[in-house]
Amino acid sequence: MLRRRTMSTGKRETVQVVEELKSSGKWTVPAGCKSVDVFIVGGGGSGASSGPERGGGGGGSGCTELYLGISVTPGESINYVIGNGGNSVRSTSSYNDAKDGLKGQNSWFRDSAIYYANGGNGGQYSGKGGDGGSGGGSGMSSGNTAGYIGGSDGSNGVGDMPGIGQGTTTRCPFNNKLYAGGGGGGGEYSSGSSQGGGGIGIGGGSLGNPTNGKPNTGSGGGSFYISGSNVSGGISSGSGGSGIIVLRYNKYK
Secondary structure (H helix, E strand, O other): OEEEEEEEEOOEEEEEEEEEEOOOEEEEOOOOOOEEEEEEEOOOOOOOOOOOOEOOOOOOOOOEEEEEEEEOOOOOEEEEEOOOOOOOOEEOOOOOOOOOOOOOOOEEEOOOOOOEEOOOOOOOOOOOOOOOOOOOOOOOEOOOOOOOOOOOOOOOOOOOOOOOOOOOOOEOOOOOOEOOOOOOOOOOOOOOEEEOOOOOOOOOOOOOOOOOOOOOOOOOOOOEEEOOOOOOOOEEOOOOOOOEEEEEEEEEO
């Protein structure tokens, strides 16, 4: 929690606070607070499993939304939900065990139908990246050693079948942090498999383990490609990262 400049309100002085909410619960409005600005990030989608012709697409990140000047009452208890990321999916074969990634959950503050941000879509085993705040990267075709990277700051993922981003910044104006990176798509290694990294706010990379999206960033999970008909034990895609809510408000010092 950050405390910033103070302001005079009648006989009492107030201080500006930036507060991050990282798990679902209730927020109690502090004394002296009459309105709150809210930045919401949905949960990221998970990466797809391997497809028969190419690596799966990376998960799309959660979307971001900014709400200014929400009226509140000191002492009021406000419900909020931090959206979970989509769960990882697992496959043992590129031919008969292909699975799309799973969608992330919405995050919301006070009212799920008014103050919310959508979760990102999972990547697809066809190679298409998931849509979301920032798009997931495309999977690569057989013989290519790296998938495409995920998008960042609201952009589309990279590649010929990218996930589509929201087209506006995913940077929070209260703390200047960048959220919601798309997951990387899968490529192929001749010796086995290649995977796309999960998003960490910026987009996920194209090589390495099929990592999860970083928690409380709303980022997408990475995907992978199985080179061959069977991989003992299978491989799991990266799950999406959980969302976050960032508040900015004034309260009595």
